[in-house]
Amino acid sequence: GNSVTQMEGPVTLSEEAFLTINCTYTATGYPSLFWYVQYPGEGLQLLLKATKADDKGSNKGFEATYRKETTSFHLEKGSVQVSDSAVYFCALARNMNYGGSQGNLIFGKGTKLSVKP
Amino acid sequence: ETGVTQSPTHLIKTRGQQVTLRCSSQSGHNTVSWYQQALGQGPQFIFQYYREEENGRGNFPPRFSGLQFPNYSSELNVNALELDDSALYLCASTHPGGSGEGYEQYFGPGTRLTVT
Numbered sequence: 001g002n003s004v005t006q007m008e009g010p011v012t013l014s015e016e017a018f019l020t021i022n023c024t025y026t027a028t029g030y031p032s033l034f035w036y037v038q039y040p041g042e043g044l045q046l047l048l049k050a051t052k053a054d055d056k057g058s059n060k061g062f063e064a065t066y067r068k069e070t071t072s073f074h075l076e077k078g079s080v081q082v083s084d085s086a087v088y089f090c091a092l093a094r095n096m097n098y099g100g101s102q103g104n105l106i107f108g109k110g111t112k113l114s115v116k117p
Numbered sequence: 118e119t120g121v122t123q124s125p126t127h128l129i130k131t132r133g134q135q136v137t138l139r140c141s142s143q144s145g146h147n148t149v150s151w152y153q154q155a156l157g158q159g160p161q162f163i164f165q166y167y168r169e170e171e172n173g174r175g176n177f178p179p180r181f182s183g184l185q186f187p188n189y190s191s192e193l194n195v196n197a198l199e200l201d202d203s204a205l206y207l208c209a210s211t212h213p214g215g216s217g218e219g220y221e222q223y224f225g226p227g228t229r230l231t232v233t
Binding site for chain 1: 121150152157158159160161162165173175207209221222223224225226227
């Protein structure tokens with residue numbers, strides 16, 4: 001079945017450090033891949049997405065490249081800030097080709113990131 | 118600000134009781150999905166509604182049921198509450214799209230349910 005595995009946290013970094021959060025997936029077909037972020041006490045916000053192999057999603061300095069050969073979608077940021085402290089979720093969704101049914105998201109367990117000043 | 122709202126914010130219920138959680142989607146979003154997020158875990162898909170009919174369901178028992186209304190609001194109902202139902206319940210709405218490729222789900226802030 002479809003599943004997402006991401007590195008376990010928590011991850012603690014100093015401000016301006018380089019961030020990598022690993023994510024690998026198992027899926028039939030060609031899923032879309034997502035990174036969501038959850039700040040304390042809030043719901044999920046889409047951080048970035050990629051819909052096909054070799055696509056790079058990027059937003060707010062974060063990047064992730066859809067690697068079909070390694071079934072990976074690792075999240076990176078060159079210089080983290082204290083405000084990036086949150087829980088990050090990797091997710092996939094099957095691409096649906098008929099109107100209305102958009103498929104459901106399958107999430108990893110999340111990686112908690114803490115950035116210290 | 119996603120425009121998706123949920124109520125109530127927090128709720129405490131006793132085992133065996135029934136609960137109704139509410140979600141108001143963004144205008145024009147005709148698909149709504151519900152997720153359960155246990156503490157320290159990723160969200161798990163409960164079910165999805167499209168044009169007021171259930172359109173996909175995850176591995177949840179029938180005591181989890183839902184409704185979607187023409188005004189883009191929806192409900193999640195849980196009967197015979199169990200202690201393990203304690204979780205954050207998230208709804209997410211989706212803009213209608215023909216192909217579904219790369220669609221985006223907009224999440225509400227969630228309802229924290231505690232079952233004692």
